[in-house]
Amino acid sequence: MGHLPHDPGAPRGEAATSRARPSPLALVAESTGTPPEDLRAEDTFEDLGLDSLLMVRLRLRLEEEFGLWLDEVDLNLTTTLAELEHLLQTHGS
Numbered sequence: 001m002g003h004l005p006h007d008p009g010a011p012r013g014e015a016a017t018s019r020a021r022p023s024p025l026a027l028v029a030e031s032t033g034t035p036p037e038d039l040r041a042e043d044t045f046e047d048l049g050l051d052s053l054l055m056v057r058l059r060l061r062l063e064e065e066f067g068l069w070l071d072e073v074d075l076n077l078t079t080t081l082a083e084l085e086h087l088l089q090t091h092g093s
Contacts, residue, residue, distance in 0.1 A: 021065055024088055028081065031058045041082035050077060066091070 029036040032048040
């Protein structure tokens with residue numbers, strides 16, 4: 001698999017300067033210290049160096065930003081970034 005696509009729906013211009021909701025990949029990049037362009041769909045959170053405490057923090061941040069509840073069974077250290085994208089789409093993000 002290759003790199004994940006960048007969020008084409010991300011705001012540009014003036015809209016980008018206002019408080020916009022970060023993309024899931026931006027939150028993952030921030031949490032892991034991995035540049036967004038280096039994130040790949042098949043990467044798991046464990047592959048990216050998260051431990052259980054950081055995973056909880058990321059889950060809470062995703063819940064806050066996207067207004068949904070994420071079960072630790074669905075979103076855990078072995079979840080891939082592709083599965084995260086699917087999970088957020090399924091929950092109507």
